Amino acid sequence: MAQIIDGKKISAEIREEIKEEVIRLTKEGVRPGLAVILVGNDPASKVYVNNKKKACDETGIYSEEYLLPENTSEKELVELIEKLNRRDQISGILLQSPIPPHLDYNKIILSISPYKDVDAFHPYNVGKIMIGSYDLAPCTPAGIIELISRSGETISGKNCVVIGRSNIVGKPMAMLLLHKNGTVTVCHSKTQNLASITNKADILISAIGKAEFITADMVKPGSTVIDVGMNRNTEGKLVGDVEFRSVSEICGKITPVPGGVGPMTITMLLKNTLTAAKLQKYST
Numbered sequence: 001m002a003q004i005i006d007g008k009k010i011s012a013e014i015r016e017e018i019k020e021e022v023i024r025l026t027k028e029g030v031r032p033g034l035a036v037i038l039v040g041n042d043p044a045s046k047v048y049v050n051n052k053k054k055a056c057d058e059t060g061i062y063s064e065e066y067l068l069p070e071n072t073s074e075k076e077l078v079e080l081i082e083k084l085n086r087r088d089q090i091s092g093i094l095l096q097s098p099i100p101p102h103l104d105y106n107k108i109i110l111s112i113s114p115y116k117d118v119d120a121f122h123p124y125n126v127g128k129i130m131i132g133s134y135d136l137a138p139c140t141p142a143g144i145i146e147l148i149s150r151s152g153e154t155i156s157g158k159n160c161v162v163i164g165r166s167n168i169v170g171k172p173m174a175m176l177l178l179h180k181n182g183t184v185t186v187c188h189s190k191t192q193n194l195a196s197i198t199n200k201a202d203i204l205i206s207a208i209g210k211a212e213f214i215t216a217d218m219v220k221p222g223s224t225v226i227d228v229g230m231n232r233n234t235e236g237k238l239v240g241d242v243e244f245r246s247v248s249e250i251c252g253k254i255t256p257v258p259g260g261v262g263p264m265t266i267t268m269l270l271k272n273t274l275t276a277a278k279l280q281k282y283s284t
């Protein structure tokens, strides 16, 4: 049976570290602050925004929420972001996605100051990640790097296979692994003979969004398997991309769903808010 990489436990450890750092920074007169903007009434997004607020409260980070109506115009949204860009109390700005279809996400993200872009989705930060010179990294991939490292696994020299090439998970994940000296292969829906690639992975990261798609025959014995997927199976139960029961019989380490990657994402958002506060204080 594989070692379970406990995302809740690792996340709690990092939050303790963040809490201490927030106390230290606050004493120096820099209390980190996060503004979360939600446009519209998506119920799942409301839950995420609420969880982010709670996480800020727990770690001593100041937070503000902006719940804007569905018909908010681009001009109104950009004006709010620009106002937040100018405020010292706000170190990080997060625009909760999805946003209503009349708003252009890629255009609006450009109005967030790159120094306050705690999702690291602004092209400036995407470029910095590409060249390996970054302070802010997208929360889910950054959380996965922490999970791998804190489980005692090394990335350098390992065959790393990432399934999925989205801008928020797959692509930045591949870059972060590359910067840690992994040998990285990225797979997607047009990849042929996927199992022949995944079978060679020392570290397999699945970010597909298909319930229990990765089966035991696709996994290298003794490998580390990171399951990013959050899916409902036919019984409505929350499951990952990986068939946990059979895969955990052969791999060396595995993240569960729930309780693996999920808890790390908000934790890394808190860490990015802290980093952003330091950047604004000490680099100006």
Ligand code: NAP
Residues within 6 Å of the ligand: 140, 163, 164, 165, 166, 167, 168, 169, 170, 187, 188, 189, 190, 191, 194, 207, 208, 209, 210, 228, 229, 230, 231, 261, 262, 263, 265
């Ligand atoms: P996405 O934008 O839908 O991307 C899915 C990727 O999977 C695409 O690149 C797609 O390939 C690839 N794919 C689809 N079917 C495939 C197949 N049969 N074989 C190989 N690749 C295939 O999704 P995402 O936003 O990256 O999220 C992926 C999953 O992670 C979702 O379940 C999401 O809920 C979850 N997630 C979890 C967290 C967390 O905090 N735990 C955070 C973010 C996302 P193409 O590019 O060719 O279409």
